[in-house]
Amino acid sequence: MKALFFIIIFVVLIVACWQFVKLLGLTKVDNQTATEKENNINGWLMLGLMGFIYGLMIYSMYGAKDVLLPRASASEEGYHIDNLFVMTMTLILVVQFIMQFLLFFFSFKYRGIDDRKAFFFADSHKLETIWTVIPTIVLSGLIIYGIWTWNNVMDSSDAKDPIFIELYGKQFQWDARYAGEDNQLGSANVRFIEGTNTMGVDMTDKNSADDIPLVVNEGKFVKELHVPKGRKVIFKIRSQDVLHSVFMPHFRAQMNAVPGMVTEIAFTPVITTAEMRLNEDTKAKFEAINELRKEKGEEAVEFDYLILCNKICGSSHYNMQLKIVVDEEADFNKWLATQNTFAQINNK
Amino acid sequence: MSDHHHKETFVTKYIFSQDHKMISKQYLITGIVMGCIGVFMSMLFRLQLAYPEQSFSIIEAFLGRAGEGGVMTPDMYLSLVTIHGTIMVFFVLTAALSGTFSNLLIPFQIGARDMASPFLNMLSYWLFFLSSVIMLLSLFIETGPANAGWTIYPPLSALPQAISGSGLGMTMWLVSMAIFIASSLMGALNYIVTVLNLRTIGMKMTRLPLTIWAFFVTAIIGVVSFPVLLSAALLLIMDxxxxxxxxxxxxxxxxxxxxxxxxxxxxxxxxxxxxxxPEVYIVILPAMGIVSEVLATNSRKPIFGYRAMIISIIAIAFLSTIVWGHHMFVTGMNPFLGSVFTFTTLLIAIPSAVKAFNWITTIWKGNLRMNPAMLYSIGFVSTFITGGLTGLILGDSAIDINVHDTYFVVAHFHLVMGVSAIFGMFAGVYHWFPKMYGKMMNKDLGYLHFWLTAISAYGVFFPMHFIGLAGLPRRYYNNTAFPIFDDLLHINKVMTIFAIIGGLAQIIFLANFFFSIYKGKRAPKNPWHANTLEWTTEVDHIHGNWAGEIPAVHRWPYDYSKIDENGDLWGGQDFTPQTVPIRDGEEEF
Incomplete structure (x- = not known):
């Protein structure tokens, strides 16, 4: 019934506008297209809109600087991505400023005056050539640099002594498995899922025995995925049910988890969690966050690297996360030694 | 055809009409209704995003059990974004935009009495109507409408165990879309055949207004690509x-x-x-065509670089069919393909840049008449530039990695295809309303509508880029599970306030539109002093469009402010309709 009430309000508003039109209609001089006065007002308003857009751009950039991700990429590969990003963004901002200026300034400057003649100017090969060739050159540069970066980031075939970790997505949590001593992940398929073997690892595969699963603990932030600083981590990604996406924004890394196939993404962490907590950007951001949380009576939080799910996967898609801890390599090895391999778990 | 003017009954005139003008109006009204529903949904989920745990009686009123206590459920949130996307992309910006203006303008502007197949045209509208009804009915079923996102990726969309909306809701979505595609194909084939065969004497392809070029090329991409979605939908139904x-x-x-x-x-x-x-170009090309026409008419200047505009439409259309992989950089597709799609995608920026420069040059040294259609066209160019530029980031595989599926993408495509195409559509409605209904719309309300809409469009979608850069993924019911996003809440609030202003501003348009149909001032024959053929027809619609012979065409449609060798305006007026023969000593462009 309430919906009906809202619809009635909506209709009443339309009728109110309708009555307003009637009033305007009575006082209106008959002129189909815009009058000089209207051209003038709207011309000035166009300048105003330009001001609004510029203001919004500057204000957003200024105001958003504290809410963005820390500028320092937590992975080596991320540096290249960030360079390309900054270059492209600079180009975009320059072009945006110029183009919007020309558009709105011309809209203002050439606002109609009754006895002015427009300039018949239908074509100019010279101009058109200029603005076909210049974007072509600029874009060629972007394309070459972009593809170079992409290949750099995606190709991990020449990695020295990488560590393999499997990430396994399911509604609505991330599981993980380290490749163990032989640095080879045992094969797996959902058809092996049984009892405690929740990731469907093939226990008869000789590579499986030394694999180390991240022990399943329900609830958030109980599980921690540790990775070593300075060593390439190659993630092998699987999904149990629907599409998920491993999104690690601080490392500039993202890859979908696709049921029926294994996907891959790799990076070399270069900043430990402890170091990132001391980063200026992070400190500023978390001070602001904790201020807000205090107002709401929530407890203070500390920075942590995260995996978020970034492909719609069901009702609780908005809360599918895993904490990542980047350790110095020695600490990482110490931590890994405390974890149980499948062989140890199964023999218990 | 005008000579067999048989008697029309109410049903054949207003309901099962085969007249392109009536079908065009039917598309527009259906589109407006669907658009209101789509926009209203977005206002509901914007409330949820800005005020995550707060109760709103409007949410409870409209969502019922899925909004118990005034807070919507996560499943309902996902349903709303899914159906909002589907309705806006397919039902409003594809069907209503192309359906309205292709149907209205193709016969009018090429000088034809009607579409090549009026019956197919009628069928196309009624299939569209049927698919709209099915889509809307799916809102009322027990398990809720489809909620796997408008891209309905399986397995989520295939398995009812995975999410509630993948039961009956998804079945209805697929059936509705299958019918929609059939409708869209019938329409598109009709447009192509009509443009190729029914042009009047003298209407060479190089004398077609850019609107017709845009509709024609749009129809071709539709015919090429829509069947592929149909096959995907059928295979999904099989699965x-x-x-x-x-x-x-x-x-x-x-x-x-x-x-x-x-x-x-x-x-x-x-x-x-x-x-x-290709779908996003199916959405944006007709808007580009409309804007080109409106900008030239109201600048009292020829469109700059007519041939370059045609070439860039064709280039965009061709490139649009070989860039689809840029949506899939992080799906596990072979990285080599990522390089290929980066290359083809960034190439699209070239014809797009040419178009933007040409529009700006068109208004340069013009004598701009700032009527509402013109304001929307300028707004279109602005949002197209703002939204289009960030495409350079999303189309570049390496930098796409970290913004893929975040709000950065949402901001990008809303500006470049959502807001822009809607602006193009509004420009079209304000410009051709006199031709559709024989009445003028109220200008003051048009101004108010534009300024509120333009400011709120930027207010919603500009800050959205930044929450995307902060790493916030799209399609999150709320962000409270991640403390790192706590500081984005106030930005979300600002966006929601602008969204509500923008949504409410559409009431002004609705009132103006429906008021003017009944009570608007009677339109003159050629209110904007435009050159194209539709303005040579009578104000009141007649079957067959022209009472006598169809006029012959002697020139291109953009002879505005043309001067003779003495520097005076040709014929003493600043426009020369296409029907005026080339005069002595005049050079045809």
Missing amino acids: RSFGTSFFLSDIYIAGEVLHYKGGSPVLFEHLFWFLGH
């Missing part, structure tokens, strides 16, 4: 209902292993985006 494994493999859900083996969701993504990317 869902008949146990095949086209898109599914190795799935364990709700405690059991499903029998599917050997399929791949990535195949679906390829099929979907093979339509999905």
